[in-house]
Amino acid sequence: MHMTDFQLSHLIYADDLLVFGRADSLNCTRLMRTLNMFSNFSGLQLNLQKSSLIISPYVSCPNDISMALQIFNPSPKITYLGIPISLGRIKISDFDPLLEKVTSLLSGWRARLLSFDGRLQYIKYTITNTVAYWIRCSIIPKSICKAIGKLCSKFLYHGALDSRRLQLISWYNTCKPHSFGGLGIASLQGLHFAYNCSIIMRCYNMPSPLSKWLLARYYSPWKPPQANDTAFWKSICNSTDG
Known part of the structure; x- marks a missing residue:
């Protein structure tokens, strides 16, 4: 199969829709006509205030495309289902929401009341599933992986993210399988490989x-x-x- 034999027109999850198309005003006019026809038949209205537009920097007529789609603030980056999508390389700062989410989950009052075994299970399932969602959509930088590991290590061994006590067991060894002396927590590298x-x-x-x-x-x-x-x-x- 060659690239010319395959075209991707759209991706949809619930009411979140991504549409891909040729960047010219005629194609965009036809797209809006199709969407308006769908709205008339279904009663579902397109909310342009919540819509975003990404245009390649190589397009010669970005203003005409914005006018045809009635979206006047094109952006080089959008967020789709909580994950950043960009024309260029994703920055480390784009992963701040992931760090904030992990920090919030580990610092919640319910999490602080858990025993060591409870904290272990909390990391194995709640935190791992949260990070696994991002892994399915992007490549998490090593610095972010290291920061998440540090947060999980403090939470597991000390029960608090602000603990200043020395950590005697590395997170790398903690994530090893039981047969190798670890606690069987899935490492981020292992999740990525899987x-x-x-x-x-x-x-x-x-x-x-x-x-x-x-x-x-x-x-x-x-x-x-x-x-x-x-x-x-x-x-x-x-x-x-x-």
């Missing part, structure tokens, strides 16, 4: 728009990645070497 493996499995066993696009764009995860490939695909290819 997600990459699931993507490879889906490419060959569960046909979907994502798997079709990846195979059309990159052909095989066992081929060495090219210099201009995305960081996401390079990570997939690195997982096949593991």
Whole structure:
């Protein structure tokens, strides 16, 4: 399959819709006509105040596109389902909401009342599931992973994020399996590796728009990645070497 054989028009989750299209005013006018027709038949109205527009910097007529779509404040970055989406590289500061969420979960009054075993289970499931959601959508920088590990370590061993007591066991060793002396907590690196493996499995066993696009764009995860490939695909290819 070649890239010309596959096109992605939209992604939708509940009432959150992403639409992809050719960046010219005629195509955008047709899109708005289609959306208005859908609104007339369904009674569901498009809220332009809550809509966002991302335009490539290489587009020659951004003002015409904004006029056709009636969205007059294009942005290089949007948030979709809580995850930042950008035309360029995601910045470390874009992961602040993740750190704030983890900090809020670990510092809540209910979490502070847990025993050591309770805190262990809380990290294994509540915190891990929170971070796993971001891992499925982006590559978390090493500095953010280190910060999350530090927060979880303080919470697990001392029961408080503001503790100044020395930590005698590294978080790396804590996350090892029981057979290697750890507590069986899934490390962020392990979660990332598992997600990459699931993507490879889906490419060959569960046909979907994502798997079709990846195979059309990159052909095989066992081929060495090219210099201009995305960081996401390079990570997939690195997982096949593991």
